[in-house]
Amino acid sequence: MGDPHPNPPQATAPSVTAPKLRAHALSRSFGRGTRALAALGPVDLDIAPGEFTCIVGPSGCGKSTLLRIAAGLLRPTAGELSIRTASPRPAAMIFQDYGIHDWKTVLANVRFGLDIQRVPRREADARARDWLVRLGLADFAGAYPAELSGGMRQRVAIARALAVEPEILLMDEPFAALDAQLRTIMQDELLDLTQTTRTTTLFITHSLEEAIVLGDRVLVMSARPGRIIAEHRPPFARPRTGDIRSTPEFTALKSELWELLRGEVRGEAARA
């Protein structure tokens, strides 16, 4: 991302033990009075530096709302969310629809956040090209997004977010628009990348498989207003690879999470 934050999350002074992100009694509703819709919370959440946290939950339970609050795009109705940082722009967000600009070249898209930060052009170009190499896009620097496949466009979005070296990466269903095979490949690529960068990440997905492959932690949210009703730590040491998908532990955890989620999805469907 690169757009200015209208409501930056409260920044707190760095300390050794504090979590990178902390939400306390966080909630958000939309509308007022009798027509107010409770969308989220209350949510309490601590995310440690370098941790990759996945959130799964039924449709409409408030996952994107939580992410938008973390990105400073939305204010909470009650409670607070703080990010431990010295930077005025600690978070970068990646959306399902990529959020890249069709009229800019791949290089200009990746450089976008650096331009906003007024990084000198030569340095910005070098950093952007470096990320293009890391994401296998070096030959496409001068191409426009329309010339790329869905997976390549999503890689551009990831490169653009990581180029600004954000302290927190916020990903909202980033692979939802991709077909199943490409999605698996992108999961493996992101796994590889984040195990190298160790960027603190909050990742929202509807896919339990994705959450288990990628997450240090998988948090399950209830139906709206979304609260965190369960937390699991996939029992796979890092660095891990996508091969864990074929282990019995993976299948067992996926079933366990689905049992939890199924109740919430049913509840939401009955209410709709």
Ligand SMILES: Nc1ncnc2c1ncn2[C@@H]1O[C@H](COP(=O)(O)OP(=O)(O)OP(=O)(O)O)[C@@H](O)[C@H]1O
């Ligand atoms: N700007 C808004 N104005 C009014 N209602 C909103 C607004 N944004 C979200 N909502 C409502 O808040 C609830 C939570 O929405 P949100 O997008 O956070 O859910 P979600 O869990 O991300 O959903 P999905 O998984 O389907 O993307 C929904 O009922 C939604 O309609």
